Amino acid sequence: MMRKSVLTGLAMVGLVGLLSGCATSDASSKASSSSSAQTTKTVSKRQKLINALPKGVKSTDADLIVVNKWHKHNELSFSKSTVSGITVRSSIVKPLTAFLNGATKAGYPATLVSGYRSVQYQKEVWAESIETYEGQGKTEKQALKLTKEYVAVPRGSEHQTGLAADIMNTTWFDAHNSQLLSSSDKAKGQQWLIKHAPDYGFVLRFTKTGTKSTGIDYESWHFRYVGKKSAAFMTKHNLTLEQYVSLLKSREAAKK
Ligand SMILES: [Zn+2]
Structure with missing residues (x-):
């Protein structure tokens, strides 16, 4: 029992190592693919994930743009609208409104704190x-x-994409001087948001397990629109956007 769980743990570490990082991770994983049985096993895990990727999704899709401290962008151009007085990319008005309405219906009204920032x-x-x-x-x-x-x-904040939304359970937010704190995930209403985000095409962007890959500490309030197919896959396999896009790029490179 003990031995098995240690081995599983090692395989997990290997997988995370392969998935983390951005453009350079593919090259390094290929270079070391035959170095040990351990690596071979994890590469095949990565390949399994690639094979399972949703159809019709591309790394270049507008909804999947990656902006972080390693991938900076100049001001992007897109149509903007407001939801509850907060500016967001027009393309996410429908899903974002549905997400907020869903929270209200479930008995957990939420506050949209921040969206697009230039x-x-x-x-x-x-x-x-x-x-x-x-x-x-x-x-x-x-x-x-x-x-x-x-x-x-x-130039390294995802908020410039207009696809990110800081959303807080209203009761908790009001009781904590309108602060964005990771401990808000103790509130049932915040838990509802995190659990149901994928139903509306959003993911919790900065997870506890993804900090190395995203370069950002855990944030229980920062949601990112990626579309329903991608949100479901990322959530099921606990992937950050960086890791998910890296898998999509591998699939695209193999097709060439
Ligand atoms: Zn945010």
């Missing part, structure tokens, strides 16, 4: 944070380090 806005928040820390007597280096911990790098 690159310019991120730049301002970034500069403001550095200025504040320097004003508190921190050195330039310290101010930069502290800012990096709490503020998304300009």
Whole structure:
């Protein structure tokens, strides 16, 4: 029993290692594919996932754009609309509204806290944070380090895609001074949002197990629209968007 669970654990670690990271992970996994039986086993696991990927989904689909600290983007161009006074990409108005209505119907009204944020806005928040820390007597280096911990790098925040939504259970949010805290997942209403997001094409983007791959700590409130097919697959296999897109790219490369 003991031995089996240790081995399973090792295989899991290997799988996570192969899946994590972005563009470079494919090349490194291929290069080491024959180095040991362990690696061969995990490669076949990856291949199984690739074989099971939903049909008709491509890594280049607009809904699957990856923006993070390693994949920065300049301001993107898309049509915008508002939901509950918050600006989002027009294409997600329907699913987002359905998601929020679903929460209300289930008895857990939710607050849409944030949606689209421009690159310019991120730049301002970034500069403001550095200025504040320097004003508190921190050195330039310290101010930069502290800012990096709490503020998304300009051009590296997913909010610029208009496909991200910070959503909080209203009762919990109001009781905690409108703060975005990961402990909100203790609230039943937040648990409902996390569990049912895929039904509406959303995923919880920054999971506890995905921090290495996303570069962002666990956030129980940040949802990302990826479409129903992708959301179901990512949730079933506990994949971050980075890992999922890497699998899609492998499938596309094999077809060429
Ligand atoms: Zn967010």
